[in-house]
Amino acid sequence: MNIRENVPISELTTMRLGGNARYVIEITNEDEVEPAYAFADDKELPVYVLGSGSNIIGRDGGFDGVILVNKIMGMGVYDEERDGTIELFANSGELLDDFVAYSVARGWHGIEALSAIPGTVGAAPVQNVGAYGQDIAQSLVLVRAYDQLLEEFVDIPVYDMDLSYRHSIFNSGDKVGRYFITKVVVRLNHDKMEPPFYNSLQAWLDEHGVTEYTPEMIRHAVCEIRAAKLPDPAMIASSGSFFKNVYLTSDEEIEAAKARGIPVWDGGKIPSGWLIEHAGLKGQVFHGMRVSDKASLVLINESARDYADLAAAREEIIRIVREKFGYTLEQEPMELGE
Ligand SMILES: Cc1cc2nc3c(=O)[nH]c(=O)nc-3n(C[C@H](O)[C@H](O)[C@H](O)COP(=O)(O)OP(=O)(O)OC[C@H]3O[C@@H](n4cnc5c(N)ncnc54)[C@H](O)[C@@H]3O)c2cc1C
The missing domain is CATH 3.30.465.10 (Uridine Diphospho-n-acetylenolpyruvylglucosamine Reductase; domain 3)
Structure with a gap:
């Protein structure tokens, strides 16, 4: 087992924030899983399983436990x-x-x-x-x-x-x-996806005159759309979509939203990116965190010093959207540490 001590969570996560984890063990094989849990048991420490860290935000106090970084291939x-x-x-x-x-x-x-x-x-x-x-x-x-x-x-x-x-x-x-x-x-x-597709995918297919919806073609289209608007985690620190979409559950809520000109899709989903953009936040920077100017749902860590900066940015965005539209946004990525 490859065991490292006092490893910054910021190095293991794509938002690049967070204090130290006490131990980090890389797991490359199923046989290493039980011994890794036994190691943590011996030390009476909690375990946290991590993949690429693209949906986890590290907190400043770090993690007094054992992170298992998953590298089991095949x-x-x-x-x-x-x-x-x-x-x-x-x-x-x-x-x-x-x-x-x-x-x-x-x-x-x-x-x-x-x-x-x-x-x-x-x-x-x-x-x-x-x-x-x-x-x-x-x-x-x-x-x-x-x-x-x-x-x-x-x-x-x-x-x-x-x-x-x-x-x-x-x-x-x-x-x-x-x-x-x-x-x-x-x-x-071997069935294929059939139109109508998700809005931006449909627009791309129409624009490129595509009528054969093979898995290869859909993959190609999706990769192109994503590359044009979403940050590459290897180059830019983010966790992708930072907020979940808002889901309305009653017909009254849906009708009220529509009456105010707010888009409601799939019988109740309000795209939170639309709310953020129409609250005037697109491209703005709060405490070192930028609301992406290509995809408003994405927060980019440009110069946040720590998790506290991100938390302050999050609260400001939530407050502004709530004051403008009355909906409370919820964070999508989970958090790790104290
Ligand atoms: C630029 C960008 C774009 C994104 N776009 C999308 C998108 O379109 N749709 C979408 O759904 N998500 C999206 N995400 C979020 C992210 O890609 C997904 O949540 C992804 O599944 C996270 O994988 P990971 O290996 O990085 O997980 P991690 O961030 O390492 O872990 C995420 C959670 O899963 C748990 N976990 C990880 N591996 C295991 C395991 N083997 N066993 C048990 N628990 C485990 C962790 O404990 C943690 O709670 C995006 C993220 C970024 C940065």
Whole structure:
């Protein structure tokens, strides 16, 4: 086991904030998982599982525990092709985009719109990653995971994960932190995505005269759209979308929003990027954090000194949007440390 001591969380996360973690262990193989938990047990320290750190914000006080950085690689066929469907697996340390590329190259449909989402395969079920009309829930079959409570590996079928918009048993409720996901299995098919597509994807396809919606073409379109507006985490510090979209639940709320000229999609979703932009915040800088001028939902860490700066920026943005529209934005990325 490769064990490092006193490692800045800022080095492990794409927002590049956060104090030190007491220990960091890189896990490259399923066999290393149990010994790593035993190491933490011996020292009576909590464990935190990390992928690429693209949806986690480190806090200034650091983490007095053991971070397991997931690098378990490998992918392939889980269950052979049958009646036009196939089950593919990826071990959880693989990048999600590499898994998407692998499936698309073989002509399979189901996760092509998840192209270019940063992060590892193992994190995909945690917040049910989604983009351009697809989410991982639509294809997921099961995950294999180390269960810290039972101290054994278990298979968790998709119907036990309670997946919905940015939500699962892995990020909400009493099972948070209990599992280290080591393998993800998806079921894919040869059907194609059909129009109407998500607005920006439809616009790109129309503009380029595309009428053949192969997985390769959708992947190409999504990669182009994302590259034009979203920051590359290798170059620019951010966690992607910083706020969740607002979901309205009653017809009255939906009608009231529409009457004020606020866009409401998919029967209740208000794009929070629209609210931020129409509150006049696009491109503005608060405490070293810039509201991206290409995608208002994205906060970029230009010169924040610490988590406290980010928290101050977040509160100001939430306050301004609430005063203007009456909706309270909620942060999407989770937080790590004290
Ligand atoms: C520029 C940018 C664009 C983005 N665009 C999108 C988008 O379009 N759609 C979208 O849904 N998200 C998007 N994100 C968010 C992010 O890419 C996803 O949440 C991704 O799944 C995070 O993967 P990760 O490996 O970096 O996870 P991390 O940030 O390392 O971890 C995220 C959470 O998952 C848990 N976790 C990670 N791995 C495991 C594991 N193996 N077992 C158990 N728990 C685990 C962690 O404990 C943590 O709670 C974007 C982020 C950025 C920076």
